[in-house]
Amino acid sequence: MTDQEQELWKAFQGGSTKAFEEILEIFYRPMFDYGTRFQKDPDQLSDDIHDLFLSLWDRRAFLKPVENLKLYLFAAVRNQVFRQKKKATWMEELSDEQEYEQHQEIDYAEIRIIHSELTDERLSRINAVMGKLSKRQQEILHLRFFENLSNSQIAEILNISEPATYNLLSKSLKMFRKYWNLHFIVLLFLFIVYKFLYIN
Template identity: 40%
Template sequence: MKLTQVHLDERELWDRLKSGDTNAFGQISTHYYRILFDYGRKFTKDRELIKDVIQDALLVLWQKRAHINPDENAKLYLLKIIRNSLFKELQKQHLRVADGQFDELEFMEPEESFIISAESSQQMNAKLQLHLKNLPKRQQEVLFLKFYQDLSNDQIAEVMNIHRQSVANLLHNGLRLLKNRFFLTTLYFILARC
């Protein structure tokens, strides 16, 4: 019931934005800023660049508000703008971006951590973060969008501009690698304590 209300509130804000309501624009900007900033940090450490890209994205949102599809999901729309804008900016700066892929970017580990209920959760969490950081960059991005932004596979495909099956494959392979690596680390940790 709560999820429906949140969805209705977002839909109402989106509709008000389209009609030129500056208060709705302010609420949308405030609500999504942190999400957009955290997503931007997955591609670059340059905080000022991320802030500039977000500011530009919000400006584009305001300028094109009348032409936005009313069924467009606000979060997805903004994530796509941020991803594409960062890609363009990073290309301009000649950072390690090649062939339209983010594979070579330094994809930083998520700030949040998986919740692990165990006595040694802090140590286990550190090991998990290390394993996450060592996954291929696109697997890291898909896992971030899936588990930290709660996006569906279709939504991730839309944000990353890839096929839904590619998302499923990246998720499957990423989780399989994490499971295998984490299992081996946990087993080693348990054996070392014996």
């Protein structure tokens, strides 16, 4: 953790609203992006992160010093989302989240590929393939490649052992690779059809 982050955390614990806002400025987006990997509803995710930060503010005097602020906040957002989900399933048998997810998957997998600009092609492809994976797999790949965290750091956030992390990563990559190659062929085909139609 950088000295600047250390200072920020200390100031925040001392009650500085300015330091707190700076922490938000730095970490809000990475936390949100990470959160989308297991909470697909952006409104619910916003609420969860809101609750998390207010709880951190209330408990600031009792919080332990943290070694790595990013890892700490990532683990925190993860816990918050899962706590909320648990609460929600207690309250209503059928969560509308599942419907939302199904809808989202179609959005990723089909629509966006076809309508994407050629320059965005590879990015869409990643998104499309990601959409096919399980939440857990998406989560670990996000931490690995979007956040560039090491295996040991990922293990810390997910609260599992390093070998378990490595296994999960292997499995996720295997799935990713499967869909990746499949999409490559489909896309090539679509691209040719598209070009063909366009030219004509």
